Amino acid sequence: AEHTAPLSGDMTIFSDMSNPAPRAVMESLVEEFGAMHPDLNIELTVIDREAYKTQIRNFLTANAPDVANWYAGNRMAPYVDAGLFLDVSDIWDDEMSANLSSTKEAMTMDGKQWGVPYTYYQWGVYYRKDLYDQYGLEEPQDWETFKSNCQTLLDNGIKCFTIGTKFLWTAGGWFDYLNMRTNGYDYHMQLTAGEIPWTDDGVKQTFANWRELIDMGAFIDNHTAYSWQEALPFMTNGDAAAYLMGNFAVAPLREAGLTDDQLDYYQFPAINPDVELAEDAPTDTFHVPAQAGNPEAGKAFLKFVTTPETQTRINAGDALGQLPVNSQSSVDDDKFLQQGFEVLSSNSPGGVAQFFDRDAPAEMAKVAMEGFQQFMVQPDQIDNILSRLDQAAQRIYK
Amino acid sequence: MSGVELTNVVKKYGETQVIHGIDLTVNEGEFAVFVGPSGCGKSTLLRMIAGLEETTSGKIRIGQRDVTREDPAERGVAMVFQTYALYPHMTVAENMGFGLRMTGHPKAEVKQKVNEAARILQLTDYLDRKPAALSGGQRQRVAIGRSITRGPEVFLFDEPLSNLDAELRVEMRVEIARLHKDIGATMIYVTHDQVEAMTLADKIVVLRKGVIEQVGAPLELYRDPDNRFVAGFIGSPAMNFLDATVQDGALQVPALGGRVEVPQTLPEAGRAVSLGLRPEHLRVTEGDSFTVDLTEALGGVSYAYLRASSGERIIVEERGDTRAKIGDTVGLAFDTDRSMLFDAKTEGRIR
Amino acid sequence: MSGVELTNVVKKYGETQVIHGIDLTVNEGEFAVFVGPSGCGKSTLLRMIAGLEETTSGKIRIGQRDVTREDPAERGVAMVFQTYALYPHMTVAENMGFGLRMTGHPKAEVKQKVNEAARILQLTDYLDRKPAALSGGQRQRVAIGRSITRGPEVFLFDEPLSNLDAELRVEMRVEIARLHKDIGATMIYVTHDQVEAMTLADKIVVLRKGVIEQVGAPLELYRDPDNRFVAGFIGSPAMNFLDATVQDGALQVPALGGRVEVPQTLPEAGRAVSLGLRPEHLRVTEGDSFTVDLTEALGGVSYAYLRASSGERIIVEERGDTRAKIGDTVGLAFDTDRSMLFDAKTEGRIR
Amino acid sequence: MTTAALPQSKTHRSWWHRNQIRITPWLFLAPGILFFAVYVILPIFQSFGISLQDWDGLGEATYIGTQNYEELWSDPAFYTSLKNNLLWLLLYLLAIPAGLFIALFLNQTVTGIRLYKSLFFFPFVISQVVVGLVFTWFYDPAFGLLNIMLGWFGAGPINVLGDPNYVTYGIIAAGLWPQTAYCMILYLTGLNAVNPELIEAGRLDNAKGWRMLWHVVLPQLKPATFIAFVVTIIGALRSFDLISVMTQGGPFGSSRVLSFYMFEVALSEYGFRMGYGAAIAVVLFLIMLLFIAYFLYSMYREERR
Amino acid sequence: MFPTPIEKAPRAAQLSYQALLPLALILWLLPLIAVMIFSIKPGADFGNANYWGWPSSFEGFTNYGKVFFESEMPRYMLNSVLITVPTVIGAVALSAMTGFALGIYKFRSNLWIFFMFVAGNFVPFQILMVPVRDLTLDLGLYNTKTGLVLFHIAFQTGFCTLFMRNFIKQLPFELIEAARVEGVAEWRIFWYVVLPLMKPALAALAVLVFTFIWNDYFWAVVLTQGAESQPVTAGITSFNAQYRAAYHLMSAGSIVAALPPVAMFFLMQRHFIAGLTLGAVK
Numbered sequence A: 001a002e003h004t005a006p007l008s009g010d011m012t013i014f015s016d017m018s019n020p021a022p023r024a025v026m027e028s029l030v031e032e033f034g035a036m037h038p039d040l041n042i043e044l045t046v047i048d049r050e051a052y053k054t055q056i057r058n059f060l061t062a063n064a065p066d067v068a069n070w071y072a073g074n075r076m077a078p079y080v081d082a083g084l085f086l087d088v089s090d091i092w093d094d095e096m097s098a099n100l101s102s103t104k105e106a107m108t109m110d111g112k113q114w115g116v117p118y119t120y121y122q123w124g125v126y127y128r129k130d131l132y133d134q135y136g137l138e139e140p141q142d143w144e145t146f147k148s149n150c151q152t153l154l155d156n157g158i159k160c161f162t163i164g165t166k167f168l169w170t171a172g173g174w175f176d177y178l179n180m181r182t183n184g185y186d187y188h189m190q191l192t193a194g195e196i197p198w199t200d201d202g203v204k205q206t207f208a209n210w211r212e213l214i215d216m217g218a219f220i221d222n223h224t225a226y227s228w229q230e231a232l233p234f235m236t237n238g239d240a241a242a243y244l245m246g247n248f249a250v251a252p253l254r255e256a257g258l259t260d261d262q263l264d265y266y267q268f269p270a271i272n273p274d275v276e277l278a279e280d281a282p283t284d285t286f287h288v289p290a291q292a293g294n295p296e297a298g299k300a301f302l303k304f305v306t307t308p309e310t311q312t313r314i315n316a317g318d319a320l321g322q323l324p325v326n327s328q329s330s331v332d333d334d335k336f337l338q339q340g341f342e343v344l345s346s347n348s349p350g351g352v353a354q355f356f357d358r359d360a361p362a363e364m365a366k367v368a369m370e371g372f373q374q375f376m377v378q379p380d381q382i383d384n385i386l387s388r389l390d391q392a393a394q395r396i397y398k
Numbered sequence B, C: 001m002s003g004v005e006l007t008n009v010v011k012k013y014g015e016t017q018v019i020h021g022i023d024l025t026v027n028e029g030e031f032a033v034f035v036g037p038s039g040c041g042k043s044t045l046l047r048m049i050a051g052l053e054e055t056t057s058g059k060i061r062i063g064q065r066d067v068t069r070e071d072p073a074e075r076g077v078a079m080v081f082q083t084y085a086l087y088p089h090m091t092v093a094e095n096m097g098f099g100l101r102m103t104g105h106p107k108a109e110v111k112q113k114v115n116e117a118a119r120i121l122q123l124t125d126y127l128d129r130k131p132a133a134l135s136g137g138q139r140q141r142v143a144i145g146r147s148i149t150r151g152p153e154v155f156l157f158d159e160p161l162s163n164l165d166a167e168l169r170v171e172m173r174v175e176i177a178r179l180h181k182d183i184g185a186t187m188i189y190v191t192h193d194q195v196e197a198m199t200l201a202d203k204i205v206v207l208r209k210g211v212i213e214q215v216g217a218p219l220e221l222y223r224d225p226d227n228r229f230v231a232g233f234i235g236s237p238a239m240n241f242l243d244a245t246v247q248d249g250a251l252q253v254p255a256l257g258g259r260v261e262v263p264q265t266l267p268e269a270g271r272a273v274s275l276g277l278r279p280e281h282l283r284v285t286e287g288d289s290f291t292v293d294l295t296e297a298l299g300g301v302s303y304a305y306l307r308a309s310s311g312e313r314i315i316v317e318e319r320g321d322t323r324a325k326i327g328d329t330v331g332l333a334f335d336t337d338r339s340m341l342f343d344a345k346t347e348g349r350i351r
Numbered sequence D: 001m002t003t004a005a006l007p008q009s010k011t012h013r014s015w016w017h018r019n020q021i022r023i024t025p026w027l028f029l030a031p032g033i034l035f036f037a038v039y040v041i042l043p044i045f046q047s048f049g050i051s052l053q054d055w056d057g058l059g060e061a062t063y064i065g066t067q068n069y070e071e072l073w074s075d076p077a078f079y080t081s082l083k084n085n086l087l088w089l090l091l092y093l094l095a096i097p098a099g100l101f102i103a104l105f106l107n108q109t110v111t112g113i114r115l116y117k118s119l120f121f122f123p124f125v126i127s128q129v130v131v132g133l134v135f136t137w138f139y140d141p142a143f144g145l146l147n148i149m150l151g152w153f154g155a156g157p158i159n160v161l162g163d164p165n166y167v168t169y170g171i172i173a174a175g176l177w178p179q180t181a182y183c184m185i186l187y188l189t190g191l192n193a194v195n196p197e198l199i200e201a202g203r204l205d206n207a208k209g210w211r212m213l214w215h216v217v218l219p220q221l222k223p224a225t226f227i228a229f230v231v232t233i234i235g236a237l238r239s240f241d242l243i244s245v246m247t248q249g250g251p252f253g254s255s256r257v258l259s260f261y262m263f264e265v266a267l268s269e270y271g272f273r274m275g276y277g278a279a280i281a282v283v284l285f286l287i288m289l290l291f292i293a294y295f296l297y298s299m300y301r302e303e304r305r
Numbered sequence E: 001m002f003p004t005p006i007e008k009a010p011r012a013a014q015l016s017y018q019a020l021l022p023l024a025l026i027l028w029l030l031p032l033i034a035v036m037i038f039s040i041k042p043g044a045d046f047g048n049a050n051y052w053g054w055p056s057s058f059e060g061f062t063n064y065g066k067v068f069f070e071s072e073m074p075r076y077m078l079n080s081v082l083i084t085v086p087t088v089i090g091a092v093a094l095s096a097m098t099g100f101a102l103g104i105y106k107f108r109s110n111l112w113i114f115f116m117f118v119a120g121n122f123v124p125f126q127i128l129m130v131p132v133r134d135l136t137l138d139l140g141l142y143n144t145k146t147g148l149v150l151f152h153i154a155f156q157t158g159f160c161t162l163f164m165r166n167f168i169k170q171l172p173f174e175l176i177e178a179a180r181v182e183g184v185a186e187w188r189i190f191w192y193v194v195l196p197l198m199k200p201a202l203a204a205l206a207v208l209v210f211t212f213i214w215n216d217y218f219w220a221v222v223l224t225q226g227a228e229s230q231p232v233t234a235g236i237t238s239f240n241a242q243y244r245a246a247y248h249l250m251s252a253g254s255i256v257a258a259l260p261p262v263a264m265f266f267l268m269q270r271h272f273i274a275g276l277t278l279g280a281v282k
């Protein structure tokens, strides 16, 4: 009903959905919204996803659009603190709060909501089912199987995991999972919030677990030289058997020629049986900047994006291919989305984390992920790394 | 046309003073030449007249006007530079008409004046060429033509011929002389070439260290220099100077081996003086007071470098058919009327 | 010391031949000067002797050795360049000692030779300076010093004085003459300054377009040139040439207003010839065949520029006390013994 | 002769006419100085100011005195950057002899040499972004040409850009490529200006080969060497593009230099510390100041001559 | 002049030199040649690990077509042109004026102002980053081509002034004096006498500044964002981010991005080298 309230004037949208598929989604959203408000003159600017991350602060302070993409969790904290995002609690009415309950928490700071989510996606282990079958391996349910599977692969000259750590965050994914499986979701959250020192024994245990894989040689060589995309061919070529990655990896893997028979997904297995499973599910969001010229239109757009119909449509397999945030939407019947939805809705009792660089403050994320990368190359340096992280934490969380 | 008058003109660069209070009048239509050793301030003085250097103190008048503080453009002078200073991107005609054009003269007038100047300098055929396509002499002519078109009251030349080779220099020298005869403007000319100075000038101004040593007509300076500096400077090869002392109403000249009577009024006995003898006024005779150190034969004339037993050196010009040879022992004769006498200390002429 | 001998030496740059088979002997200890108009190949020839240009064909001997294909450093020659070519980053002493150092002489010996050369050239006080801190003349002296230290058999000079001003040029000229007298080495010297050539040379080599026109002692060339080119080239101001035709055993010279008897053996009647008269052998007399166009008084001597009624111009040197004035109408006298005759076509001398 | 071209009266000459020569330069300078002051000179001082603040670039800044500098003092990443900067400074200078060598090699007159010279000059004209990309592939541990070539000798593979021990050298080598081209062209033009008479004097003095190069030619190339030195130093200290394109400072910060580090802490994805970044910039500026002072001093001497 | 001219060397040396030249060139340009070959390969070659072999098929048109018609590259290129050309004009114009003032006139602060420009030119530009970004934001020029152009003009003025002033300084001063004596107003001297004589310097400088600005990456990243105003250097990085591991497309994109300065260099070679000589080896 609100959607039909007449809007007019100009509206600008800055989006980081620069890859082909998301871009098409974004453009269709604008088109549809424009059709609903014929008097509204919408201008969409799509910015390269990586560049967007450094540029958002400039346009938020200088020439703010009416709607901007960003990420949930701690990642939006600097802008919320600096008063650059508009409080949009008013559109979070009861109905919406109910429908978006799974992600509301991630949008909330100081008891207010600062934007809306529009998609999220599961992380997990994508693997070459054909290789696993060839060597008689099963999806692992526990740490031991996980490692023994790996050993078998290694014995056959295949790396267990591909990874490209050039841009650091991929290592963050590994840390998230290892830490949440070793110490649990709450511990992980406390750590990223600066409440637990990095020199804590729990953290050390996480790294010890990680080290087991490293010492085995589970990861491909020279991963520091690759971006996540550049690491894909190792999997498509069969040099590596699996990839701990977000669901967005599926599309390029399919493009590279892997069929659904060859590619499969499993949830990262338990390590410490005493902690509940928790997952990474980064949520992408829309915000209305505080300096928006046409905040009404912005809010209307946010509302529009979160409706069940829109959610269903934009997250469909032929669009974003991810999970809708609105519980009233239906999930595409793509096997990975189904499995992911399954995992997130019923097999993640510990909680759902955003992702390391969204949960931790930006600076801390940077320093820590650099440490993870170094650790993967120089595991012996772990004590140095941890004390460095601890020092940084003391300054950052001060 | 107007003359130029300098009154107690001084130039300082910061602390160093290079022109020390010069008074000079160049009459209307006169051709004045500044000569002097390098660094004596010839160019500086000329540029002060042009307004290209500020005058530290003193007064410069051109015609009736006091121009001391005026911009170069206002002084009604034209200057011809050693390096021609032609605008390389303009044709000869444009070069010559540039000043007029920039001061807002109508095109037709500019054209007419350029043609007139080109005619005088025989440049009519080259009007459409760029300077790069001209020979050195032609370029210098264009530079002169450029100054003519504006019809200035005073022409200034700063060593205009020194970039030309010997042959062309002679040619252009003759041309400038002719030009002066034709248009009769006041001209001030800087050179360090004696021949130019001697042949062109109505009036030569000899400068030394920012001070005027003597002003006069060329042959006047040659025949009757005021002091040793001018005597040595004018004439080539330079005048020979021999140390002497006054004794008993005559000179004691060691180089000449003794007593020499001269017609000048001598100062008190014992006074150290210089006896000046021009090479062209000396004759080699039989004798034994000198040895010939070196001879230079140039064909019609040759120079013998003699060394006196006292060690002093004397150059003698020879034109006859028998000439001294290296190693000869010779004597020397001269007409005492043509000798000059200078005070050894003040360097002033003793007449 | 050794002489230099060129046998049928030829130089080609690609297709263009610039030296056309030159034969020349420079004796031990002789001072030979190459003169000729610009571009005639003086420098090229000198550089071929130095080994800086390859010899296309022919033979070059220095002393007893055939050096035609040898490296410059091995020929035992030293060269002084027009632009001095001092190494700007080395002190005077280093400059002078560089060649010895490069040929591996011990330090002490280098030092001693440098000091010796510095003493000869009065450079001892400047040994530690860089060339930039020297005057032009001093630089040229260093350049000469550099060649002395190496004790070469032959010294080569390529217009060594042409970058100096007139006064210094005279001074350095005398110095070079003295140096030659002192060390007595073979020297070959390129110049286009007549005075230098006349005064320095034992033997002048006149080149034109890569060919030797005449070789001889200076006064020999002055008095007895082989052809019109040499006659016009040697002597200053240059010889006057008047068109004439042979008629009835005498010359018909329009410029002189008619018939002139000359002592030379005349060719057949009707032949076009040039009558050559040096300015210094002419006298202005009373008469009306010439008008005085311009006079230049230089003090001891002056030049009158006469114009014949036929339009030809003649320069006359005057030394007397009465001299021609502009506008005068005058006659001309000369001693026919001193006139020269050249074939108008071949330019060869008619004796 | 007429005197029509002359100013007939001088009384109503305006003040402007009389003082033209004095005022004109300032009118001509005004726009340039204005631009330069606003965009270059002022910001330098502002940077000093910002370096004394704690500021995330979004909210309010707070004055914190020299805290940023104190933190720098104990920041290992800063030392890594500093150390790499020194490496850059030192190794980048190799471009000078390399450029000289190529220039000597190309300093001949054979047909087509001009084309060769300009082709050799190519790397300088190309954007560093492209150079970085090209070298990233060259170093690629899987398919890079470098490792293939190493393979021929039975060595490698080396993960140049992923290994903290090699990465800086790898990037510097990439930077040397265009920089060598730059120095080469400087030397080629310098060689053009070498006085042939001095060479000939050297030949007469029996200086050959290396001795000729060392004693006669190199001293004459001093101006070229000086400029090559200056541009190389400046290039080394400004190095940003290559690092940004090739490694982003990684792995784990081991290829950072000061200029990149300051960008990283101030403006990159995870950087919000304007004050800290400015402090790094100030340190970099001070290092550069040494060279600027040296350069200006040489110029001053030159001018005074 | 040095080393010994090869035409004076023995025939064998000449031949081996002639042979060595292309070899050395290929070695020197190897990385570029590789990229060029990459850019005409089909994407499949990289999947088949045929990195360095002969292209299995010629896909130049496809690859370059993709760059030109299916990406933002043309837009980035246009931006680069719109940034570079005004900057070149602006910087050259400003510095012609400052160079004239500093090269012709003698006044007390002359040398110091000149040194200010020179020193500013050598400042590590990172130190300007934060304040300039803020200034641009304050002026409302963030993420506009104008903002980038203004800064570039200002910063390049330092180098250009150094260049221009040195060039003007070596013009014969008599030319200016001659004009002054002729009564030509100062600005007319600039316009009619000095400017025409500076043509070679203007051309050389224009070419130099063109390459500098075209290849700028740092300021493009600091002052602009997105295809709407970023130049091609930034464009190529986002293009590459988009086609990561699609080597054939990245190569084609890089070549397209590098082409204008290379073309400029070839067309204006004489000026370019003159520029380096005049501006640098002075």
Ligand SMILES: Nc1ncnc2c1ncn2[C@@H]1O[C@H](COP(=O)(O)OP(=O)(O)OP(=O)(O)O)[C@@H](O)[C@H]1O
Pocket (backbone or CB within 6 Å): B013, B016, B018, B036, B037, B038, B039, B040, B041, B042, B043, B044, B045, B192
């Ligand atoms: N800008 C200046 N600053 C300081 N001193 C100067 C300046 N210009 C000239 N001088 C000095 O003024 C003196 C006179 O110089 P000027 O150029 O007038 O000499 P000159 O007689 O023309 O010499 P030359 O025959 O070599 O041209 C010289 O000693 C010179 O060093």
Ligand SMILES: Nc1ncnc2c1ncn2[C@@H]1O[C@H](COP(=O)(O)OP(=O)(O)OP(=O)(O)O)[C@@H](O)[C@H]1O
Pocket (backbone or CB within 6 Å): C013, C016, C018, C036, C037, C038, C039, C040, C041, C042, C043, C044, C045, C192
């Ligand atoms: N490298 C060269 N290639 C072609 N021709 C040349 C070369 N060097 C000199 N020449 C030509 O050879 C001729 C002789 O030149 P050279 O320099 O020996 O003349 P010069 O008598 O020394 O003249 P100047 O008095 O001007 O020094 C000239 O015509 C010149 O053009």
Ligand SMILES: [Mg+2]
Pocket (backbone or CB within 6 Å): B042, B043, B044
């Ligand atoms: Mg002078």
Ligand SMILES: [Mg+2]
Pocket (backbone or CB within 6 Å): C042, C043, C044
């Ligand atoms: Mg010569």
